[in-house]
Amino acid sequence: MAATTSSSAKVNSAPTIATAASNVAQSTSPMLVRLHPVAIAGICDAYERRKEKATRVVGTLMGKVEGDVVEVTNCFAVPHEEGAQTPLRLDTDFAQSMMELTKRGSPQEEVVGWFSTRPNVPETSFYIHDFYVRFSNPNIIHLTVDCTAEVDRMPIKAYVCSPLGVPPAPRDPKDPSPPRFDQASLFAQVPVEIFCWDAERVGLDLITAGRLAPDRVVNIPTDADQVLQTAKLIDDMLESVLSYVDKVLKDQIPADPEVGRALMDVMGSIPKIDEEAFEKLANSSRKDVLMVMYLSELAKAQLALQEKVNILPN
Structure with missing residues (x-):
């Protein structure tokens, strides 16, 4: 788990903690995230094509939601800049254009979250998450994929953002607006499993055979x-x-x-x-x-x- 609080980072316009908390207050946390190999390959490809001094790559996750299960089937990277002396800048116009273009090609897919190629959850992740919450829906996930290949396995974790705090004042039971949590939000981890369709399984088998072949040709x-x-x-x-x-x-x-x-x-x-x-x-x-x-x-x-x-x- 990782808790995030307000900072000076910005995503075009800096949202407040209260605004984001009120958005995620309506969310229903998923119980399981199913990640397809196509999405993993897209994340790894985006990491390999990153800028020379980039610390991580972020992007949008596409898929569908069935009950309490989020199925991630596709993804695309979104340009962004961040650093010790640089405020967070996310190209939201590019992200929105790619979302609309992807939905035209695959109408059954929708925005289900966003990914990061950093194993931890820094404070700037809160603002990126808030952008996706406001643009799509509060039931989105944050996926972290460690592409550094420092260990034998690729650590993959998924989080949901939940409000953390106490309402500032007693509420009227007839008030339909969500409660406001003015302190912080919490990234809570949810389980992730790798799921393959039959066609994806055939492709993975061919990739595995090519990895073991001397000339890498199958x-x-x-x-x-x-x-x-x-x-x-x-x-x-x-x-x-x-x-x-x-x-x-x-x-x-x-x-x-x-x-x-x-x-x-x-x-x-x-x-x-x-x-x-x-x-x-x-x-x-x-x-x-x-x-x-x-x-x-x-x-x-x-x-x-x-x-x-x-x-x-x-």
Whole structure:
């Protein structure tokens, strides 16, 4: 947690503590932040492209909110300046223009927060957070990503801003306005998890394979290669399960009731198909895959031939 108080830093126009506190007083803190790999890659790319003397990079987080879960799917950096002798300056016009442009390209995405490539939360973060609260909504998050690569893992933390203080005077129960907290605000940490869609998982697997390749070049596998890799993965899983069950039956390792229940659920979900029907189904699927591969290669050859014909003079 990190508490922030007022300072001389500015975001175009300096907001007061009371103003920001009244804005966040209406917020409902999210219980979980789901961060997608595309957003992490965008943050790291912005950090690598930062100015030479920049201490950190800040930007906007785009995504959606479902109940108490904030899903971060995209991001973009926002130019800013700050330093020991320089007041905080955030290019709010650029941020607003990029927000509108991003929403045109992805109408389902909205502003869900902002990020910083600094592991801690300095006092100037309060004013940046206040800008996003006033521009979008009070239910936004602050994400910190340590891109310095000083440790083996990349520390990622998420915060929500909550008011801290006591109302200055008794309030009328019929007064609809939110209470004002004139002392400070508190950045409270919330859990973060890395979440991947199936398409993102495929991209991550290719990136991982490229990292291990000597020439850093990876070819996209064909449908047949993917079927072969999936079959090999299933075979390895079956070998692992059989080895575990065999060791339990021989009293080499203690039995785990949770693992046993999970195996029973898996066995119960498998449909009962005889060997001949299963082999026929597998052969039919393999033929379909081979036919799709043949048609795709044929279409590529026809397109290449048509391009050659168009080049020839009349």
